[in-house]
Amino acid sequence: MEETQTPKKQRGTGPHNAASPHLPPEPLTGQTYSEGNPEGSGAWEGGFLGTKKRVLGGRYPQENKGTYIPVPVVSELQSGKWGAKVIMREDRSVRLSVQSSSDCIVGKFRMYVAVWTPYGVIRTSRNPETDTYILFNPWCEEDAVYLDNEKEREEYVLNDIGVIFYGDFNDIKSRGWSYGQFEDGILDACLYVMDRAKMDLSGRGNPIKVSRVGSAMINAKDDEGVIAGCWDNVYAYGIPPSAWTGSVDILLEYRSSENPVRYGQCWVFAGVFNTFLRCLGIPARVVTNYFSAHDNNANLQLDIFLEEDGNVNSKLTKDSV
16 A cells, blocks of 8 residues: 655555654545555456455444445545545556545544456455554545644644643743654554544544543543543652653553553643544644633532622532632
8 A cells, every 4th residue: 555645635544653744644534545456456357347445444344334335446536425546557456546535434444455357256355554544634625624724734733742831820831742643553542542432433423522532531530531630749659740741651551551541630631632633633722721610510500609798608609710
């Protein structure tokens, strides 16, 4: 499988190893990339009969759930739809340009080539080297995460370092943070977060659902998510939140141990969540809020009870800012 180097639009396949910080080497939804068939595949004496690529995801792929995708060979690719176009025939070799749909679910797919021959249908064998990652694509106008500003795409998708503000509104502090969304192993770790949440595969093409699941899973509370929070300054069983300088070590440890990483606080949660989103192709940035409302009784409003003299009744008031 070869990488197509058309800037910003076409992406190749292979391990998520951040070969370039400006061109993440994964196919994004709505994009095309080239696929070279092994010699002898798709061409037989008497002529080329037909080829169909099949892309599968999950344990039990189903076409109606978007986890089994037959990719037809067509004369012209249609915008926003799966398709494969022959771009070269040479002797007994055929090269296809494959385009994914703009609403395809994101994740890691197994790829096969089925060839119609005079002797029946032959399908290529399982080969992990042709596994394909498909991500959201903020460069594609038909993708739900499309962002039409190039500078914003550079900052909110491709930039792998940043500054996070923390502290108190009277004493604002900042620290550098390495998001590392292109580092080796991070994409698999982010996909594992969705697997750990048991997120339905058919919902993984919806950036809103993916964002909500990711947001819930970054905090380990209730769902054995990525980071265990700690605010009592006792860190004997883990690493103090202030010691972290980036997301990579946290996500890789969570993936390898399959247990929450100790410990984090607000800015650590935010930094790791930002990595999760940018890694999957969803534009994101970290915003620090110094006056956060806490709805502790879950009635979707902030209730403050006052005494006759105007002072806050601390016994009745459960919510806070």
